[in-house]
Amino acid sequence: MRLASIHFYPVKSTAGHEIHEAEVQPWGLADDRRYLITDERGEVLTAREQPRLLACVARVDDGTLTLTGPHAAPLRVTPDDTMSTVLMGRTPVELTDCGDDAARWLSELAGRPVRLKWLDDPTRRPVNPDYGRPEDRVSLADGYPLLLTSTASLARLNDWIVEGALERGEQAPEPLPMHRFRPNVVIDGVGTPFAEDEWKRVRIGAVDFRVSKGCDRCVLTTIDTATYTKGKEPIRTLSRHRRWDGKVWFGINLIPDGPGRIMTGDSVTIL
Numbered sequence: 001m002r003l004a005s006i007h008f009y010p011v012k013s014t015a016g017h018e019i020h021e022a023e024v025q026p027w028g029l030a031d032d033r034r035y036l037i038t039d040e041r042g043e044v045l046t047a048r049e050q051p052r053l054l055a056c057v058a059r060v061d062d063g064t065l066t067l068t069g070p071h072a073a074p075l076r077v078t079p080d081d082t083m084s085t086v087l088m089g090r091t092p093v094e095l096t097d098c099g100d101d102a103a104r105w106l107s108e109l110a111g112r113p114v115r116l117k118w119l120d121d122p123t124r125r126p127v128n129p130d131y132g133r134p135e136d137r138v139s140l141a142d143g144y145p146l147l148l149t150s151t152a153s154l155a156r157l158n159d160w161i162v163e164g165a166l167e168r169g170e171q172a173p174e175p176l177p178m179h180r181f182r183p184n185v186v187i188d189g190v191g192t193p194f195a196e197d198e199w200k201r202v203r204i205g206a207v208d209f210r211v212s213k214g215c216d217r218c219v220l221t222t223i224d225t226a227t228y229t230k231g232k233e234p235i236r237t238l239s240r241h242r243r244w245d246g247k248v249w250f251g252i253n254l255i256p257d258g259p260g261r262i263m264t265g266d267s268v269t270i271l
Contacts, residue, residue, distance in 0.1 A: 002188055002189055003187065004264065005018055006018065006262065006263075008030075009058075011035040011058040011067075012035065012141070013220075015055070024146075024259055024262055027123070028141060028184070033141045034140060035065060035098070035116060037116055037117070038086060038114060039114055040113040040114070043086070043087065045110070048218060050110050051229070052111065053106075055070055055109065055228065056068070067102070069105075069109050071109050072109075077101075078098070078099055078101075079096045079120070081096070086117060093124055095117035095119055096118045096119075097118075098116035102116040125137060125140075133255075145253075146185060147181075147251050147253055149186050150186065150193070150194075151188045152192065153190070153196065153251075154175075157176070157241075158175040158176055160241050164240065176233060176234055180223075180225070182220070183251060184254075197249075199211050199252065199270055201271035202271065203268070203270075204266050204268050205267065206261075207258070207259075207261070208258065208271065209254040209257060210254065212252075214251070214253070215250060216247035217234070217238060217247075217248050221234055
């Protein structure tokens with residue numbers, strides 16, 4: 001097996017980037033999901049509620065975040081020293097505000113008042129203790145430092161989607177792209193679809209990871225990133241083939257055992 005692609009998302013719930021290599025830090029890939037957007041109540045706002053956020057392209061160069069979108073000129077972001085507490089799941093996390101210019105830029109894109117927040121200290125947020133160790137940390141991803149998916153599993157899922165469409169007398173749809181699932185690492189050469197469900201430890205290149213748990217999927221996967229509209233797939237098909245414990249599943253969450261670097265083409269070994 002090999003590492004087929006690497007992806008990171010500087011601002012949570014905005015467009016991602018495919019990169020050739022990445023630094024693995026204890027809390028995730030370098031610069032991955034260190035920023036997020038909050039609504040007028042100070043609560044986390046994601047593309048689940050505001051799909052237009054996916055039109056924002058965020059880049060980090062020499063530690064500086066730049067936002068690009070279809071509605072305004074690019075904006076270089078300068079965080080200030082204002083702190084606020086944001087609830088991530090059930091965990092309160094102290095985040096730094098990124099100023100009024102970033103708030104105006106993103107509010108115009110979102111069509112509602114929002115603010116941009118930065119996790120200046122990535123050691124601040126622990127993972128769910130039910131699936132990690134006391135010292136494990138995560139940036140602003142939903143729950144765990146990295147998400148792994150496989151091309152074999154996506155191929156099987158797309159086959160199921162076509163089969164379901166034909167059963168309903170519908171035209172076979174185009175295959176879903178992997179970016180719908182917002183992975184960090186995509187593995188090629190897995191012989192059996194969904195074999196990753198059983199993995200406990202994974203080595204990518206020279207970096208070891210623990211598998212914390214499977215990844216339960218939400219409505220974000222149903223958003224077409226070209227039109228920002230929601231459909232029924234893949235949740236409809238996952239509900240038919242991959243539903244248990246009241247949730248639908250695709251991919252696995254990883255926790256690094258240490259820092260290192262990974263690059264596309266690296267060998268992948270199940271430990």
